[in-house]
Amino acid sequence: MxxxxxxxxxxxxxxxALIYSIxxxxxxxxLLPLYVMIINSLKPLDEVRDGNLMAFxxxxxxxxxxxxxxxxxxxxxxxxxxxxxxxxILMVVPATLLATMMGAINGYVLTKWRxxxxxxxxxxxxxxxxxxxxxxxxxxxxxxxFLEVSGTIQGLILIHTVYGIGFATLFFRNYYAAFPTExxxxxxxxxxGFFQIFWRILMPSSMxxxxxxxxxxxxxxxxxxxxxxxFSGYGTTPMTVALNNxxxxxxxxxxxxxxxxxxxxxxxxxxxxxxxxxxxxVRGLMVGAVKG
Amino acid sequence: MKEHLQQLLPRLVLAPSxxxxxxxxxxxxxxxxxxxxxxxxxxxxxxxxxxxNYEKLFKLRHWNIALKxxxxxxxxxxxxxxxxxxxxxxxxxxxxRGEGFIRPIYLYPMALSFIxxxxxxxxxxxxxxxxxxxLHLWGWExxxxxxxxxxxxxxxxxxxxxxxxxxxxxxxxxxxxxxxVDSExxxxxxxxxxSGFQIYRRIIIPLMRPVFLSAFxxxxxxxxxxxxxxxxxxxxxxxxxxxxPSTFMYSYTFTRNQMGIGASSAIxxxxxxxxxxxxxxxxxxxxxxxx
Numbered sequence: 081m082x083x084x085x086x087x088x089x090x091x092x093x094x095x096x097a098l099i100y101s102i103x104x105x106x107x108x109x110x111l112l113p114l115y116v117m118i119i120n121s122l123k124p125l126d127e128v129r130d131g132n133l134m135a136f137x138x139x140x141x142x143x144x145x146x147x148x149x150x151x152x153x154x155x156x157x158x159x160x161x162x163x164x165x166x167x168x169i170l171m172v173v174p175a176t177l178l179a180t181m182m183g184a185i186n187g188y189v190l191t192k193w194r195x196x197x198x199x200x201x202x203x204x205x206x207x208x209x210x211x212x213x214x215x216x217x218x219x220x221x222x223x224x225x226f227l228e229v230s231g232t233i234q235g236l237i238l239i240h241t242v243y244g245i246g247f248a249t250l251f252f253r254n255y256y257a258a259f260p261t262e263x264x265x266x267x268x269x270x271x272x273g274f275f276q277i278f279w280r281i282l283m284p285s286s287m288x289x290x291x292x293x294x295x296x297x298x299x300x301x302x303x304x305x306x307x308x309x310x311f312s313g314y315g316t317t318p319m320t321v322a323l324n325n326x327x328x329x330x331x332x333x334x335x336x337x338x339x340x341x342x343x344x345x346x347x348x349x350x351x352x353x354x355x356x357x358x359x360x361x362v363r364g365l366m367v368g369a370v371k372g
Numbered sequence: 373m374k375e376h377l378q379q380l381l382p383r384l385v386l387a388p389s390x391x392x393x394x395x396x397x398x399x400x401x402x403x404x405x406x407x408x409x410x411x412x413x414x415x416x417x418x419x420x421x422x423x424x425n426y427e428k429l430f431k432l433r434h435w436n437i438a439l440k441x442x443x444x445x446x447x448x449x450x451x452x453x454x455x456x457x458x459x460x461x462x463x464x465x466x467x468x469r470g471e472g473f474i475r476p477i478y479l480y481p482m483a484l485s486f487i488x489x490x491x492x493x494x495x496x497x498x499x500x501x502x503x504x505x506x507l508h509l510w511g512w513e514x515x516x517x518x519x520x521x522x523x524x525x526x527x528x529x530x531x532x533x534x535x536x537x538x539x540x541x542x543x544x545x546x547x548x549x550x551x552x553v554d555s556e557x558x559x560x561x562x563x564x565x566x567s568g569f570q571i572y573r574r575i576i577i578p579l580m581r582p583v584f585l586s587a588f589x590x591x592x593x594x595x596x597x598x599x600x601x602x603x604x605x606x607x608x609x610x611x612x613x614x615x616x617p618s619t620f621m622y623s624y625t626f627t628r629n630q631m632g633i634g635a636s637s638a639i640x641x642x643x644x645x646x647x648x649x650x651x652x653x654x655x656x657x658x659x660x661x662x663x
Contacts, residue, residue, distance in 0.1 A: 099463050113492040132509045182389050193382035208397040210649045214621040214638040219400040242396045245389050274381045303485035305600035320487045327491050343491040347484050354483035
């Protein structure tokens with residue numbers, strides 16, 4: 081709701097100019113770090129070190145990108161970030177899909193097949209979204225060891241799936257709650273069973289919430305650092321952990337330009353999703369914030 | 373038989389999720405709680421020591437620094453993000469040309485990993501190559517900004533980076549609420565001669581109370597969880613200057629081999645979190661049911 085049309089705070093020319101100036105100032109504020117990362121990832125190292133961080137490159141180069149992707153020293157190997165990028169994909173894609181499927185069917189049960197005590201189950205699932213993960217680190221490490229998946233991609237998939245179920249269920253439950261129950265009842269009278277109703281009636285209209293859920297889980301899991309740092313092993317380290325190792329490595333010269341290129345590489349998948357489907361991204365944030 | 377199966381199916385379908393969460397969340401919490409009363413060091417061990425870990429924990433200088441830092445960081449982060457979010461939402465709600473262009477720019481940091489944000493700000497705030505260096509080259513020789521290297525000020529750089537990351541999100545929450553305000557009420561106030569400023573102060577901002585609450589809960593939740601940002605930005609340093617409960621827990625459990633104390637710190641973190649989240653969820657679910 082805007083009250084600007086009716087002659088008040090934003091009416092005067094001066095006020096309008098002030099409003100626009102503040103808004104543009106903040107555009108600069110939010111873009112500045114990204115700008116700094118991009119231009120400095122395209123400079124040779126001595127230009128970053130001795131030159132101006134804000135200035136355009138005098139000598140444009142994509143070597144820092146090449147180095148960040150395939151030759152930079154990370155830990156003991158000069159492999160670049162590429163293998164870690166692949167690890168993250170291998171971990172996040174299955175975990176996101178699994179948690180989304182479980183969330184969809186849970187949401188369906190919790191709204192359309194209610195039974196005694198289902199609310200308690202929902203509250204327990206909901207509360208699981210908000211625990212500080214430090215509380216589960218020690219037992220999770222032991223259980224992963226017991227299941228013999230310590231340090232494997234499978235172990236990380238398991239962890240990310242489990243801690244994604246709560247949010248996925250919340251998203252689908254809220255969405256299905258608004259789905260007309262009469263349609264379900266009519267289908268039941270026609271003899272449709274539990275799974276038929278889910279596949280034929282709910283699924284076809286679940287596209288928006290599925291996109292929201294996938295984006296939410298993908299972003300959270302891709303950006304996760306704590307689980308990656310705690311449970312990944314040699315050869316299964318995800319992108320965020322590798323980036324941090326690259327930037328905070330104590331040996332050799334600090335290759336700032338390579339760090340910036342690496343940081344953008346780590347941000348690319350989620351930025352891409354945000355640019356392609358920003359509307360759904362924001363919707364996920366809102367549902368995540370306003371539970372109900 | 374088929375009827376019976378149809379009744380059982382929903383429960384069967386829900387069972388795996390329920391079992392997983394029951395084990396991976398609730399049993400794990402109980403296990404960590406149990407460990408916090410034991411003499412666990414490098415590995416879990418089950419010698420009961422009562423409240424000893426908690427007594428030790430609150431005597432540790434590192435833990436008290438971590439709590440103090442969380443208080444400073446949490447309070448500033450919540451207040452500044454909320455203020456900026458509300459300000460930007462109100463300004464964006466003045467029929468702004470190019471709103472569709474500006475809004476996504478305010479919000480994109482929320483899509484980034486805290487490690488990326490931390491890396492960007494780490495070098496941007498670094499006195500050697502960052503903003504200070506740039507201003508020197510532009511001729512402002514006396515400019516000094518070395519907070520990130522200064523024990524007394526490093527925690528504020530965490531606030532700067534965290535506010536950058538999430539204030540756009542708070543803006544989006546307020547903007548959505550502003551768009552939902554009943555226009556009749558505003559018109560009535562205008563007829564009564566209220567100025568734009570008065571309308572915001574007396575009518576619209578008070579209507580935003582639920583959003584203030586949601587923003588508070590989301591930001592407090594993020595503040596308690598904040599871990600990656602500190603690791604990437606300052607690695608809890610210089611010294612221990614930006615230690616938070618989250619980094620404390622990790623280092624005591626996994627690098628200092630004080631698992632009992634680590635577990636007790638995790639329990640304290642959970643209590644902090646739940647004392648904010650549970651009343652909020654309770655209120656949300658109650659109003660949701662009465663609708």
